[in-house]
Amino acid sequence: MITLIVNEKNFEVDVAPDTPLLWVLRDHLQLTGTKYSCGIGECGACTVHINGEAVRSCQVVVQEAVDKKITTIEGLPENHPVKAAWVAEEVVQCGYCQPGQIMQATAFLAKFPEPLDADIDREMTGICRCGTYPRIRTAIHRAAKASAKGGKP
Amino acid sequence: MSQIFNCSRRDFCKNGALLGTGLVLGFYLPGCQKKEIIPPASGPFKPNAFIQIAPDDTVTFFINKSEMGQGVYTSLPMLIAEELEVDWKKIRIEAAPVAPEYNHTQWGNLQGTGGSTSIRSTFDQLRTAGGAGRMMLVQAAAQIWEVPPESCKVEGGKVVHPKGEKSLSYGTLVGAAAKLQPPKQVPLKPAASFKIIGKPRARLDTPAKVNGTAEFGIDVKRPNLLTAVIARPPVFGATLKAFDGEAAKAVPGVKEVVQVDSGVAVVAESFWAAKLGRDALKIKWDDGPLAKLDSGTQGKEYAALAQKPGPVGASRGDAAATFAGAAKKIEAIYEMPYLAHAPMEPLNCVADVRADSCEIWVGTQMQTLDRNAAAEITGLPPEKVTLHTTFLGGGFGRRAVGDSHFVREAVQVSKAMKVPVKVVWTREDDIRGGYYRPRAYHTVRAALGENNLPSVWEQRIVCQSIVKGTPFEEAMMKEGIDHTAVEGIVDLSYAVPNLQVEYQMAPAGVPVLWWRSVGHSFTAFVKECFVDELAIAAGQDPLSYRKQLLGEHPRQIALLDLLAEKAGWGKPEQGRTQGLAIHESFGSIVAQVAEVTVEDNKIKVQRVVCAVDCGQTVNPDTIVAQMQSAIYFGMAAALHDAITFKNGRVEQSNFHDYPMPRLAAMPVVEVHIMPSKEKPGGIGEPGVPPIAPAIANAVFAATKMRLRTLPLNLAPPTKTPAPASKGGKKKKK
Numbered sequence: 001m002i003t004l005i006v007n008e009k010n011f012e013v014d015v016a017p018d019t020p021l022l023w024v025l026r027d028h029l030q031l032t033g034t035k036y037s038c039g040i041g042e043c044g045a046c047t048v049h050i051n052g053e054a055v056r057s058c059q060v061v062v063q064e065a066v067d068k069k070i071t072t073i074e075g076l077p078e079n080h081p082v083k084a085a086w087v088a089e090e091v092v093q094c095g096y097c098q099p100g101q102i103m104q105a106t107a108f109l110a111k112f113p114e115p116l117d118a119d120i121d122r123e124m125t126g127i128c129r130c131g132t133y134p135r136i137r138t139a140i141h142r143a144a145k146a147s148a149k150g151g152k153p
Numbered sequence: 154m155s156q157i158f159n160c161s162r163r164d165f166c167k168n169g170a171l172l173g174t175g176l177v178l179g180f181y182l183p184g185c186q187k188k189e190i191i192p193p194a195s196g197p198f199k200p201n202a203f204i205q206i207a208p209d210d211t212v213t214f215f216i217n218k219s220e221m222g223q224g225v226y227t228s229l230p231m232l233i234a235e236e237l238e239v240d241w242k243k244i245r246i247e248a249a250p251v252a253p254e255y256n257h258t259q260w261g262n263l264q265g266t267g268g269s270t271s272i273r274s275t276f277d278q279l280r281t282a283g284g285a286g287r288m289m290l291v292q293a294a295a296q297i298w299e300v301p302p303e304s305c306k307v308e309g310g311k312v313v314h315p316k317g318e319k320s321l322s323y324g325t326l327v328g329a330a331a332k333l334q335p336p337k338q339v340p341l342k343p344a345a346s347f348k349i350i351g352k353p354r355a356r357l358d359t360p361a362k363v364n365g366t367a368e369f370g371i372d373v374k375r376p377n378l379l380t381a382v383i384a385r386p387p388v389f390g391a392t393l394k395a396f397d398g399e400a401a402k403a404v405p406g407v408k409e410v411v412q413v414d415s416g417v418a419v420v421a422e423s424f425w426a427a428k429l430g431r432d433a434l435k436i437k438w439d440d441g442p443l444a445k446l447d448s449g450t451q452g453k454e455y456a457a458l459a460q461k462p463g464p465v466g467a468s469r470g471d472a473a474a475t476f477a478g479a480a481k482k483i484e485a486i487y488e489m490p491y492l493a494h495a496p497m498e499p500l501n502c503v504a505d506v507r508a509d510s511c512e513i514w515v516g517t518q519m520q521t522l523d524r525n526a527a528a529e530i531t532g533l534p535p536e537k538v539t540l541h542t543t544f545l546g547g548g549f550g551r552r553a554v555g556d557s558h559f560v561r562e563a564v565q566v567s568k569a570m571k572v573p574v575k576v577v578w579t580r581e582d583d584i585r586g587g588y589y590r591p592r593a594y595h596t597v598r599a600a601l602g603e604n605n606l607p608s609v610w611e612q613r614i615v616c617q618s619i620v621k622g623t624p625f626e627e628a629m630m631k632e633g634i635d636h637t638a639v640e641g642i643v644d645l646s647y648a649v650p651n652l653q654v655e656y657q658m659a660p661a662g663v664p665v666l667w668w669r670s671v672g673h674s675f676t677a678f679v680k681e682c683f684v685d686e687l688a689i690a691a692g693q694d695p696l697s698y699r700k701q702l703l704g705e706h707p708r709q710i711a712l713l714d715l716l717a718e719k720a721g722w723g724k725p726e727q728g729r730t731q732g733l734a735i736h737e738s739f740g741s742i743v744a745q746v747a748e749v750t751v752e753d754n755k756i757k758v759q760r761v762v763c764a765v766d767c768g769q770t771v772n773p774d775t776i777v778a779q780m781q782s783a784i785y786f787g788m789a790a791a792l793h794d795a796i797t798f799k800n801g802r803v804e805q806s807n808f809h810d811y812p813m814p815r816l817a818a819m820p821v822v823e824v825h826i827m828p829s830k831e832k833p834g835g836i837g838e839p840g841v842p843p844i845a846p847a848i849a850n851a852v853f854a855a856t857k858m859r860l861r862t863l864p865l866n867l868a869p870p871t872k873t874p875a876p877a878s879k880g881g882k883k884k885k886k
Contacts, residue, residue, distance in 0.1 A: 016405065019425050027380070027423035032372035033365020035546070036424070037497045038580045042808035045497060073365035086363045090355060090774055093782055094222030095362030096369060096497040096546030121817035127808060129497045129547050130222045131785025132778075133819035 002062055006031065007075030017063035022046045024062045025072060033073035033099045037127070044126025047100040048072050054107035073099035082106045085143035093130035101126050105140050115144055198327035200286035200335060202254035203233060203279060210310060210324035212237070213245045217255035218275070219266040219518050220248075220358060221496075221548035222782070223837040224775035227356045228272060229279055231771055235349045236283030236341065239323065240310035246357055248542040251524045251535075261628075264520040267553045267667065269739035269835025272771055276833050277341070284339040293329035294321045344769060344830060353774040358544070370516040370543045371501045375573040378503070379408060381566045382427040382577060384434050385416040388444055388801035389587055389663050393417065394437040401430035410434070413565040415558060420570055424577055440801055443662050448797040448804075452488070455594035455615045455659060459486075463613065463657035464633035467643035470651030475609040479600030483690050485683060487597065488862040489675045490795035492590035492668055493811060498546020499583045502563035505573035506531055511538045512573075515560055516545035518553035522624060526557035527564045549786070550667035551588060555623035584811050585803040589796050590668030591616040591638075591659070593675045597683050599649075605691035606701060609651040612679065614638055617659045619667055633658070637667065641676030641738060641842065646709060647684060647702035663798075669786055670841035673738040677842030678849070678863065681734035685850045686859065695733050695850065696722055709735055712744045712766045712827055719825050720746035720762035729759055732851025734843035739835030741767035745784070747820075747847035751855040754867040758788055758820040758848055763840065765824065768831035776836050777824040783840025784822055789814055791845035793864050 004011045006029060013028045020039075025031045025048070034057060037045035041059040048057045049071040076083060082105050092098050101124070108123045109115065115123075120137055128136070197207045205213040214233055220226040226246050234241060249255045255264045258274045287307055294312035295302035304315035311320040344350075361367035386392070398410030401419050406426025411418045419430035476482065503514040504527070511531045517523050520540055528535040545552055563576040578586065593616040602608035618635035620626045629636050634656050643654050668674060688698035696717055703709045713735060716722070725731045725748050735744035748760040763780045770776055793812045797804045805811040849860050858867065 015423075015425075023423060023425040026372075027425070030374060031365075032368075032374070035369075035498070036371065036577075037499065037546075038808050040580070040807050040809065043497070043813075076364075078364065083363050087355075087359050090359065090778070092222075092356065092359050092362040093224070093778060094497065094545060094547045095358065095367055096544075098362055099365045102363060124816045127497070127813045127815065129495060129549075129786070129813065131782040131819065133785065133816040134781055134822055135778075136816060 002066060004029075004062070004065060004070060005068065006070045007072060008069075013062070015062060018061045020058050021048070021060040021062050021065050021070070022057040025057060031072050031074055035096055035100060037097065042127065043097065043100075044104055045097045045100040047103040047126065049103060049107055052107065052110065054104045071103075073103060076102065076106065080106065081143045081146040082109065082139070085139040085146065089135045089139040089142060091132050091135040091139050093132055097126060097128045098132075101128065101136055105136070105143065109140065109144055109147065113144060113147060115140060198331045200289050200330070201282045202249070202252065203282040204237065204286045206286070206290075206323050206327050208324045208327055210240070210243050210322050211245060212239050212243050212310070212323070213247055215247050215249040215255075217249035217264055218271040219516065219542055219545050219548065219552070221266070221516070221518070221545035221552070223271070223779060224356055224772060225266070225271045226358045227354060228772045228775055229275060230357065231349045231354055232272075232276060232279035233283040235347060236280045236339075237287050238307040238310070243310060244357070251520045251540050256521070262521065265522075265553060266518045266548070267550065269741075269838040271837075272833045273740055273835055280341050281339045284341060285335050288336045288339065289330045289333045290323050290326045292333055293326045297321070297329065351770045351773065354772050356775070367544050369498050369546045370503065370514060371498055371546070371575075371577060373503045373514040373543060373575065375503065375505060378573045378575055379420050379422060379570060380424045380427045380575050380577060381411075381418040381420045381563075382424065382431045382579065383413065383416045383418045383562060383582075384431050384436055385582065385586065386438055388438070388440045388446070390441040390443050391438045392441060394439050396437070397435040400433040400435065404430040404433055409570060411566055411569045413562050413569070415562045418562070418566045418576070420566060420574060427577075428579065444801045446662070446798045446801045448799070451592070451798070452594070455592070458615045458657045458659060459594055459596045459613050461657060463655040465653065466634045466639040466656050467645070467652055467654040470609070472609045472611045472651040472653035475651040476598060476600050476611060479608060481601040481690070482598065483601070483686055484596070484598040485686060485861055487595040487679045487682065489593045489678065490797065490863060491592045491663065491665075492790055492794055493584050493796055493805075494547070494549040494551035494588075494668055495583060495811060495813070496545070496547025496549055496551055499580055500551070500559045500578040500586075501576060502560050503573060503575045504560070504563040504567040506564060506567040506571070509533070509537065511564065512541070513538065513560060513564070514541045514543055515563075516543045516548075516552055517560065518545070518548050518550075519555070519557065522555060523557045523560040526561050530561060530564045531568060549669040550671070554588060554666060555625055580808070581806045584796070584805050584807060587664035588666040589663065590674060591619060591665040595675070595679045597679055599683070599687055601687065601691055605693065607647070607649045607687055610645065610647075610649040611653045612642055613655045613657060614642070614676075615657040615659050616675075617661060617663065617665045619665050619671070621658070621661065637672040639672065639676070641673040641736065642680055645680065646706050646737060647699070648704055649702070669783070670738060670838040673736060673838070673842040674787070674790070677734065677736040677738070678845045681736060681843060681846030682849050682859070682861065685732070685846070685853065689853075694723070699733070699735065708766055708831075709737065709742055709744075712742050712764050715825055715827055716744040716746060716762060716764035719764065719823065722746060726759075730851050730854035732847045732849065732854060734846040734850065736839070736842040738839045738842055741765060741834030741836060741839040743780070743839045743843050745843040745847045747844065747851045749848060749851040749855060751852060751867065756792060756848065756852055756865060756867065757818070758792075760821045760823070761844065761847070763822060763824045764827060765840070766827035766829055767834040767836050767839070768829050769833045770826060771833065773826055776826055779836045780824045780840040781822045783838065784844050785814070785819060787841040787844035788820070788848065791848050791863060791865055795864055
């Protein structure tokens with residue numbers, strides 16, 4: 001049995017320790033907001049936070065995540081400024097990659113509260129096949145401004 | 154007033170439910186501040202297949218188009234709501250089940266989504282559905298008040314009494330309205346009266362898509378659900394000789410190994426176990442006739458085919474004689490590779506086959522065919538098959554297949570296992586799984602007359618047929634011409650007196666399919682690059698040259714003028730060059746200027762200005778989003794992607810070798826919508842065709858190198874990585 005702390009709750013799962021965290025979240029914890037798309041760490045659709053850092057959960061074996069604080073899209077507060085910005089900027093199209101983009105963006109903004117475009121270019125490396133990138137950029141700037149005015153990052 | 158109404162209505166509904174239905178017209182509600190005659194409630198009111206209004210005022214729209222990002226779960230409700238006059242906040246969306254009422258209005262007995270037709274094919278149908286519902290609700294209220302229906306008004310989901318003092322919400326009228334006959338005639342609002350259509354509206358699917366609750370096919374949860382991963386042939390057309398599933402079954406969590414038509418399925422408690430099980434399978438394949446398929450060799454075969462005349466798709470004047478007698482001739486060869494759609498959500502399907510029923514959950518663009526395929530496999534009548542359409546994590550045509558292959562295999566596995574099964578494709582399965590945009594080889598030649606305008610245009614197209622051997626062949630293949638191979642060039646907008654377009658069908662084998670914008674994705678590349686070549690040969694500005702040739706197409710000229718003004722045509726930012734393209738497809742016209750920089754043989758698209766004329770708009774922000782999306786989609790193909798073969802095997806496998814540009818590579822995109830009263834055009838696809846030629850033309854302006862092969866590649870051949878040198882990246886004259 002492996003004990004995981006996900007979205008501030010403890011879970012016990014009976015899986016091999018080298019199972020990718022992504023599939024433990026999706027198949028064992030039924031947290032399907034975290035998406036599978038490439039399985040090789042290229043696309044970022046599976047991005048979650050481990051101790052606040054954005055990581056691609058397809059590249060983390062579950063053993064490495066034990067005793068760490070895992071946050072998935074389901075654990076992000078509904079009123080989070082990044083979510084609000086995504087809604088306000090009408091970012092989504094098919095929507096499949098967006099949980100990963102949002103998790104990447106929230107971790108990014110924690111490090112870069114006043115991001116420059118160059119920072120966004122460098123750090124937001126997930127793939128969106130619908131090409132929502134221009135709106136992801138404006139949504140990040142919007143979320144940064146909202147957080148500066150007192151919203152939680 | 155409405156508050157009181159709401160509070161009492163809830164009690165009333167309960168009572169109504171207990172009474173069966175309120176059969177008595179009029180109902181006295183004790184405890185209300187005002188005494189009000191209330192019509193009887195009943196179950197929900199369904200004036201037609203698209204609308205359901207519940208006694209609690211909840212309005213449900215059943216949408217028969219699949220939501221894959223193009224915004225139909227918002228734009229189609231806008232069409233209904235425009236005429237139904239409903240409170241937008243009360244709208245719920247449900248995916249329509251499979252039923253004849255939901256058939257595509259232009260596709261015969263098929264329910265499906267594609268061809269950028271969702272708005273175009275339902276614009277009248279859904280407004281009429283909304284209007285019919287409104288008229289019945291108004292009539293119900295008018296009967297209660299004993300006033301003429303035409304004296305009543307409607308607003309925000311209420312019918313308002315002629316004197317304006319009282320109103321009845323739609324929910325309270327459902328019982329009375331349900332007893333009425335639908336109107337025979339539904340007059341529709343003129344465009345000038347639109348309150349919803351043409352005005353930006355927030356997408357209804359956004360909240361679920363930002364909090365992770367939106368359910369895609371891959372997310373479907375069912376009791377006792379197992380997951381299967383399938384080993385499919387490594388070569389298209391290969392067949393299974395033998396397999397040994399013992400090692401796979403030894404993987405913890407693996408339940409069974411099952412042979413299905415598409416290969417060998419490993420069924421397990423979880424995806425990861427199924428995937429490890431598949432890795433452990435021992436399979437012998439007979440590679441079949443494509444065992445030696447090689448992109449380089451295939452390119453030579455296509456070139457040889459292009460030497461032969463083929464069925465004629467368009468002919469006017471005498472192209473051959475004109476060309477033979479011309480003085481100033483230009484000839485070129487264009488090549489475009491196979492392309493994978495690579496939607497972010499890999500293909501998947503959940504099937505639950507029981508003795509007397511079959512249930513399917515799938516992100517599909519072809520509901521009727523998929524339902525029928527399941528009926529065929531299970532032996533059940535089609536009405537015993539229930540298909541639930543989920544959100545699609547991207548479609549781009551990949552989920553619109555004529556053979557229902559990704560549904561069939563799930564049904565087969567579930568049938569064998571007698572439990573619900575989810576088949577999941579890996580990304581590698583997707584990239585190597587075929588159903589590609591066909592590879593294409595175009596020869597094109599023209600001659601310039603004394604006025605330096607083309608006197609003749611001859612084009613021969615070599616590519617596989619998408620529709621041959623599919624359910625779409627009868628409608629889309631005429632006299633040896635697959636319309637999808639020649640669309641966008643047989644209807645050439647440019648005024649050329651002598652035109653000849655021929656088609657050479659390349660041998661079948663590699664599964665091919667419509668890829669966002671279908672044939673236009675390559676015909677526009679050839680047409681818009683080649684017309685640029687003609688302009689350069691004529692010593693003229695590519696913009697004014699095009700305008701001279703578009704005399705019959707005033708909308709295209711107007712759009713070019715709008716684009717030139719917004720883009721600052723001829724005045725690129727320092728260090729950049731501009732390229733232009735315009736193309737009409739799917740009932741809309743899109744023109745784009747790409748501004749690029751070229752450094753160390755690397756092409757960077759800095760800015761794209763896009764002008765679109767799609768007639769009457771419905772949700773303008775969706776149009777902007779679809780243009781941004783199409784430009785990105787087309788740019789990825791223009792600069793990076795190709796599916797190539799060696800020894801029968803696809804050489805690419807995932808996003809590391811079938812790369813997708815990231816945010817940093819996304820150009821600034823500016824979209825300008827031409828105001829128009831024309832009927833609505835398509836919007837999901839028409840933004841794709843112009844971007845590749847616009848980029849190529851800008852690269853020519855920068856380098857004087859005419860790149861005629863996609864993906865565009867300026868690097869010297871010696872520096873080209875091995876896979877690319879085998880395939881569609883050869884330099885052409």
